[in-house]
Amino acid sequence: MNLNIRIQNHDFVLHPLGVVYWPEEEILLVADVHLGKISHFRKFGSAVPAGAIAQNFKKLDVIRKDFDPEHIVFLGDLFHSSLNLEWDIFADWYHSIDNQVHLVAGNHDIISPLKYEMLGISMFSELRIGEFRLTHHPEETDGFFNICGHVHPGYKMRGFGRQLLKLPCFYKKSNQLILPAFGEFTGNYFLQPEIEHRIFAITGKEVILVS
Known part of the structure; x- marks a missing residue:
């Protein structure tokens, strides 16, 4: 189940697969896919099933069908490393x-921009749309709300019986929204939110405000 939120008087839709849709601009925002990482692991002997490679593309197609966006903006680290x-x-x-x-290029995006240009994909260091600034790294800028990736945010939900559930999450500050990593086998960085911050945890089927 999606969760709708308002930021700077704009509607945004948080999707359980870890992406954000911006209806007003018809933009789908996706962070940290890290394509090629699974092939990289397999090359060096990790027991990762080959079928896992297709999961990123299957999920992207599910989301495209859900929203039919005019634009898909990858917020950095689309590919994990060099060509494979x-x-x-x-x-x-x-x-x-x-x-x-x-x-929007991230620190892992080392593939030549010419390769993307040959496909017809535009590549940027950042994008500014109205009062929003889209980047890979979290970068707070006066006068802009920052939407970014890079961190791979996660949250540990603890139960009364000492249960521990580790979930990816959207992490929102007053002027910033950090997206979870979209890619398979990307891992999470578990954050300790401050009181005024908001955590939107992803359970796989829904997005839940937990703090």
């Missing part, structure tokens, strides 16, 4: 869709 076989899978996926795709 997942680039060809990505290129095939890109040619199969009719959305405009843009990449």
